[in-house]
Amino acid sequence: MLDNLTNRLAQVVKTLRGQARLTEDNIADMLREVRMALLEADVALPVVKDLMVRIKEKALGQEVVGSLTPGQALVGVVQQELALIMGGSQASLNFATQPPAIILMAGLQGAGKTTTVGKLAKYLKEKQRKKVLTVSCDVYRPAAIAQLQAVSAQAGAEFFPSSADQKPVDIALAAIDYAKRHYLDVLLVDTAGRITIDEQMMDEIRQLHAAIKPIETLFVVDAMLGQDAVNTARAFNEALPLTGVVLTKLDGDSRGGAALSVRHVTGAPIKFTGVGEKLGGLDEFHPERMASRILG
Ligand code: GDP
Numbered sequence: 001m002l003d004n005l006t007n008r009l010a011q012v013v014k015t016l017r018g019q020a021r022l023t024e025d026n027i028a029d030m031l032r033e034v035r036m037a038l039l040e041a042d043v044a045l046p047v048v049k050d051l052m053v054r055i056k057e058k059a060l061g062q063e064v065v066g067s068l069t070p071g072q073a074l075v076g077v078v079q080q081e082l083a084l085i086m087g088g089s090q091a092s093l094n095f096a097t098q099p100p101a102i103i104l105m106a107g108l109q110g111a112g113k114t115t116t117v118g119k120l121a122k123y124l125k126e127k128q129r130k131k132v133l134t135v136s137c138d139v140y141r142p143a144a145i146a147q148l149q150a151v152s153a154q155a156g157a158e159f160f161p162s163s164a165d166q167k168p169v170d171i172a173l174a175a176i177d178y179a180k181r182h183y184l185d186v187l188l189v190d191t192a193g194r195i196t197i198d199e200q201m202m203d204e205i206r207q208l209h210a211a212i213k214p215i216e217t218l219f220v221v222d223a224m225l226g227q228d229a230v231n232t233a234r235a236f237n238e239a240l241p242l243t244g245v246v247l248t249k250l251d252g253d254s255r256g257g258a259a260l261s262v263r264h265v266t267g268a269p270i271k272f273t274g275v276g277e278k279l280g281g282l283d284e285f286h287p288e289r290m291a292s293r294i295l296g
Pocket of ligand 1: 107108109110111112113114115116193248249250251252274275276277281
């Protein structure tokens with residue numbers, strides 16, 4: 001775990017050698033570097049501030065045990081705290097319901113919802129041997145329905161057709177009925193997104209949620225959004241009882257700071273991360289690995 005430090009942090013770690021206890025003085029430089037690392041990883045400022053308070057509280061007065069240097073001890077505290085804020089351990093999908101387990105996908109347009117439905121369908125089919133049905137409630141973009149049909153075929157999942165002249169709630173209820181009659185395990189419900197948050201979209205997804213009562217409501221968010229991820233996350237969290245987050249596009253330059261911010265704002269665990277456009281690019285989320293990535 002300590003191997004992943006940036007050179008910068010490693011330098012400060014060295015300067016702290018030979019001190020037996022973490023004190024306000026000897027960790028000040030180190031904390032400054034941690035703060036910089038968090039900001040550079042695009043963690044939102046209020047989240048960084050909150051984190052720094054917690055890290056400092058936890059670190060002060062800690063004895064340095066064994067062969068660790070104080071710097072290493074502090075890095076340990078930082079990593080632990082980051083992982084803890086992101087949920088501590090890996091969170092899985094909840095299937096404790098009568099089939100089909102309904103999974104509702106929410107997020108802005110372009111966040112990666114449709115791609116993630118394809119990835120999830122493949123994951124559930126191959127890793128968990130589930131029979132999966134997908135449906136699109138995006139009645140505004142016929143291309144989105146066709147896109148979902150294509151990724152579902154690629155993933156080997158069944159696709160429930162819908163069209164632009166239908167109502168989202170009617171589409172979803174018909175899909176649930178179909179899934180029940182065909183003994184399918186999981187129904188993945190793709191939804192419309194807008195470029196920016198608007199009330200009409202939020203109302204629509206709220207109504208959809210109330211009608212279908214999903215066991216999982218996953219907020220899909222683009223990791224490249226960085227600081228902006230916070231506002232989007234807040235709006236979706238106010239509209240819907242989110243049960244989890246999928247952080248997409250982690251293959252880009254993003255250091256993943258959005259993971260911390262989104263978790264902090266919503267309180268919902270990040271369940272998966274998406275990398276690349278191929279359907280194999282979905283990973284279970286591991287807080288401690290993300291902590292290392294964020295620290296650089
Ligand atoms: P939606 O509007 O939320 O349904 O988003 P889409 O699934 O259509 O994705 C928008 C764009 O992002 C598409 O070009 C996808 O191929 C791409 N995309 C989705 N997820 C990822 C990812 O994890 N990594 C990368 N690099 N691209 C992604």
